[in-house]
Amino acid sequence: MIEDMVAATTVAGGVLRQSREAVDPRLRRCSEHSLGTGQAATVVAAMREVAGQALTAHPLSEVRLDGPKFCSYSVGEHFRAHRDRSADPLDPAAVRARLLSIVCLLNDTDSAGGLPAFDGGALVTHVPRGNGGVEPVNITPVAGSVVVFKADLLHEVRPVRSGVRYSAIGWLYSVD
DSSP states (O other): OHHHHHHSEEEEOOEEETTEEEOOTTTEEOEEEEOOHHHHHHHHHHHHHHHHHHOOSSOGGGEEEEEEEEEEEOBTOEEEEEOSSOOOTTSOHHHHTEEEEEEEEOOOSOOGGGOOOEEEOOEEEEEEOTTSOEEEEEEOOOTTOEEEEETTSOEEEOOEEEEOEEEEEEEEEEOO
16 A cells, blocks of 8 residues: 555645645645555455444444545654534535544554554544543554544644654545
């Protein structure tokens, strides 16, 4: 998958604002890689399997997968704290109806198995606590793992310190 990403067409990762994709390096600095359906099939299958286990409120027949987007973060690149579900009426319905965010981590800090290694780039979720505060939870990247969380949960990707972090992201949204 990583070899396909390296060979693919690449653009600067953008952010969605009022239905418009814009590059804003203050908020997000990464690259997005264009892969074909066949190249993405393994990641899509893993995302569907794990998300199906996590999704209890909606039957899978009532949700669709948006994505995946294949992203790489080089040294210094990041994605500031944000939510994946929007309340902006100008944003696409699929973005406003996102239920779950899905992150498939494609490499980690260990170069065993020939995968490129990186340092930093932690996925951090900001979990609400009963006292009205939030607790940051660092999710240690492990190659091949799939992380699922509610699309309205505040989260971020911390800056990469060395190497390149590769991941695929997608979202399950309600078709209602």
